[in-house]
Amino acid sequence: MSVGPLSKKMFSRAQALIPGGVNSPVRAFKNVDGDPFFVRRAKGSRIEDVDGKHYLDYVGSWGPNILGHAPIPVTNAIHEAAKDGISYGIPNVGEVEMAQKIIDWVPSVEKVRMTNSGTEATMSCVRLARGFTGRDKIIKFEGHYHGHVDSLLVAAGSGALTFGEPDSAGIPQSFAAETLTLPYNDAEKLEEAFAKYGEQIAAIITESYPANAGLIFPKKGFLQLMRDLTEKHGALLIFDEVMTGFRLAKGGVQELEGFTADLVAMGKVIGGGLPVGAFGGRADIMEYLAPNGPVYQAGTLSGNPLAMVAGLTQLRELEEQNGYAQLTNLGTRFGDGLRKILSDKGIPHRLNQVGSMFCLYFLDEEIVNVSSVTKQDFSIFKKLFWACLEEGIYLAPSPYETGFISMAHTADDIDETLTVIQDVVAKW
Ligand SMILES: *Cc1c(COP(=O)(O)O)cnc(C)c1O
Numbered sequence: 001m002s003v004g005p006l007s008k009k010m011f012s013r014a015q016a017l018i019p020g021g022v023n024s025p026v027r028a029f030k031n032v033d034g035d036p037f038f039v040r041r042a043k044g045s046r047i048e049d050v051d052g053k054h055y056l057d058y059v060g061s062w063g064p065n066i067l068g069h070a071p072i073p074v075t076n077a078i079h080e081a082a083k084d085g086i087s088y089g090i091p092n093v094g095e096v097e098m099a100q101k102i103i104d105w106v107p108s109v110e111k112v113r114m115t116n117s118g119t120e121a122t123m124s125c126v127r128l129a130r131g132f133t134g135r136d137k138i139i140k141f142e143g144h145y146h147g148h149v150d151s152l153l154v155a156a157g158s159g160a161l162t163f164g165e166p167d168s169a170g171i172p173q174s175f176a177a178e179t180l181t182l183p184y185n186d187a188e189k190l191e192e193a194f195a196k197y198g199e200q201i202a203a204i205i206t207e208s209y210p211a212n213a214g215l216i217f218p219k220k221g222f223l224q225l226m227r228d229l230t231e232k233h234g235a236l237l238i239f240d241e242v243m244t245g246f247r248l249a250k251g252g253v254q255e256l257e258g259f260t261a262d263l264v265a266m267g268k269v270i271g272g273g274l275p276v277g278a279f280g281g282r283a284d285i286m287e288y289l290a291p292n293g294p295v296y297q298a299g300t301l302s303g304n305p306l307a308m309v310a311g312l313t314q315l316r317e318l319e320e321q322n323g324y325a326q327l328t329n330l331g332t333r334f335g336d337g338l339r340k341i342l343s344d345k346g347i348p349h350r351l352n353q354v355g356s357m358f359c360l361y362f363l364d365e366e367i368v369n370v371s372s373v374t375k376q377d378f379s380i381f382k383k384l385f386w387a388c389l390e391e392g393i394y395l396a397p398s399p400y401e402t403g404f405i406s407m408a409h410t411a412d413d414i415d416e417t418l419t420v421i422q423d424v425v426a427k428w
Pocket of ligand 1: 146241268
């Protein structure tokens with residue numbers, strides 16, 4: 001199975017001009033041993049490629065498109081706003097309205113600053129945590145992705161509780177040496193790390209629900225342990241809600257878990273499909289930012305008026321359409337249906353699902369961290385991926401990715417998908 005001739009042709013042209021033919025690696029379909037299709041347009045729950053083939057989409061631009069593709073209220077709002085200017089670099093009212101919305105919705109955020117991507121948001125959180133605490137070391141967890149920030153693209157060190165190794169060429173060993181990478185959901189290791197390095201640790205950064213190694217949930221008590229240890233040792237807790245924020249609830253995982261972090265990184269849904277990130281938290285910490293404080297952070301396009309209006313419109317629509325309840329219904333319909341199909345066929349699996357996010361593992365055991373994820377036989381996932389794509393269902397092209405359902409998906413879309421998957425696995 002492969003994609004159509006026009007996509008193929010465009011991809012070979014792209015490869016001559018762009019490294020790997022893509023502007024972000026996962027789009028290259030390397031994790032499914034193939035080449036990507038090229039999109040021509042997308043509307044609602046569907047994508048059309050340059051060869052005229054249609055797909056029901058479960059990627060949603062990797063998270064932002066919670067209303068589906070090209071929702072009319074958002075495209076209209078962008079259109080109207082653009083007539084008054086595309087970028088000013090001067091304070092605009094949209095920035096204040098966005099700040100108000102975030103502070104109203106997200107627990108623990110008292111002040112907020114906008115960025116242009118999730119990466120900038122996590123990078124700024126780490127710098128701010130270091131500036132505020134006067135400490136250099138950061139704890140992160142294996143398999144958690146926080147964007148392509150130098151000090152966060154770090155793999156676990158080789159020995160027990162050693163500082164990390166760069167996960168990418170081009171990152172100095174000395175940067176990685178400031179990051180301690182621990183297995184997720186391992187209370188003992190976390191306690192050990194604080195016992196040993198407590199006074200040097202500026203912050204823990206964690207994905208709220210880890211969703212870049214499939215979809216993993218914190219074990220009971222693990223979030224609270226992070227909270228307790230950071231408080232005890234004068235470190236900060238940075239919650240990366242770039243994926244989960246505004247996707248699972250108005251207040252993200254903090255709201256779902258009744259939990260508060262010191263700093264929160266946001267992105268994806270908040271931009272309505274335009275390039276946006278944000279970070280916020282306790283006012284006393286946020287006041288450390290320039291121009292009031294000593295921690296420098298900036299952006300030519302930060303708080304861009306089109307991005308603010310797109311994000312605000314998307315959030316308003318979600319609220320007015322009672323979006324989170326509707327998305328949870330769709331997610332549950334999909335999850336229950338998929339589990340039944342795979343169980344009936346006797347295929348070992350785990351389907352982790354919350355609201356409109358899901359990840360299927362071909363492995364029947366509790367998924368606690370990235371080491372459970374890598375135990376899977378990835379060939380089963382690849383087989384499913386290509387068979388679904390052939391039938392017009394676009395799942396994320398990697399077994400490490402979380403799938404997304406949007407408000408544009410209907411119960412019929414979900415049922416159509418389940419029928420396709422049932423037919424696919426019937427032949428196995
Ligand atoms: C996508 C993502 C990021 C990075 O956001 P970009 O906008 O791609 O820079 C950071 N953290 C998490 C949890 C993400 O899912």
